[in-house]
Amino acid sequence: MMTNQKHSATLPPASGHWQLNHCKTVHCQNFGSRNPDDYIIQRTNPNRPAFICKECGAFPPLISNQNVIAEWRYLKLQQSNGLPACSNLDCDNLGLPVLTHRHLYHAFGYSGDRQRYRCKSCQATFVDRWSGFNPKHQVQQKLLALLFTGHPIRDICRRLG
Numbered sequence: 001m002m003t004n005q006k007h008s009a010t011l012p013p014a015s016g017h018w019q020l021n022h023c024k025t026v027h028c029q030n031f032g033s034r035n036p037d038d039y040i041i042q043r044t045n046p047n048r049p050a051f052i053c054k055e056c057g058a059f060p061p062l063i064s065n066q067n068v069i070a071e072w073r074y075l076k077l078q079q080s081n082g083l084p085a086c087s088n089l090d091c092d093n094l095g096l097p098v099l100t101h102r103h104l105y106h107a108f109g110y111s112g113d114r115q116r117y118r119c120k121s122c123q124a125t126f127v128d129r130w131s132g133f134n135p136k137h138q139v140q141q142k143l144l145a146l147l148f149t150g151h152p153i154r155d156i157c158r159r160l161g
């Protein structure tokens with residue numbers, strides 16, 4: 001038997017400041033509330049909802065904040081597609097490419113002939129591995145960045161002349 005799953009069940013632990021378990025009925029006065037007293041939370045009877053809004057009776061599925069945030073961060077990292085970007089999983093700039101988010105980074109000297117950047121948010125540094133090996137790399141970087149961020153080809157041709 002599990003011991004700590006009695007009537008005093010609580011919300012799943014928050015991930016940082018993320019608590020995704022709350023009433024999602026927009027017109028309900030508990031909408032977005034993180035107060036466990038606004039809900040009936042039980043995990044003793046698997047046939048009944050684990051999480052019920054006392055106000056509107058909605059029962060959104062309980063979700064693991066940790067899992068969702070981890071997944072979300074992973075997806076963000078994938079979005080950078082190998083373009084230079086902060087790769088610190090705890091950083092707000094995670095996965096945001098330098099090319100499209102210049103204001104988030106400082107140029108931070110060179111590593112060999114490759115540009116190094118520092119994240120303004122977490123101070124992590126990283127190297128732009130596309131730089132330094134081709135005189136056309138500026139155009140190529142922009143091309144890649146625009147492609148990866150979903151711009152139509154025709155739009156890219158117009159932008160890059």
Ligand SMILES: [Zn+2]
Nearest residue numbers: 023028053056
């Ligand atoms: Zn509600």
Ligand SMILES: [Zn+2]
Nearest residue numbers: 086091119122
């Ligand atoms: Zn960062």
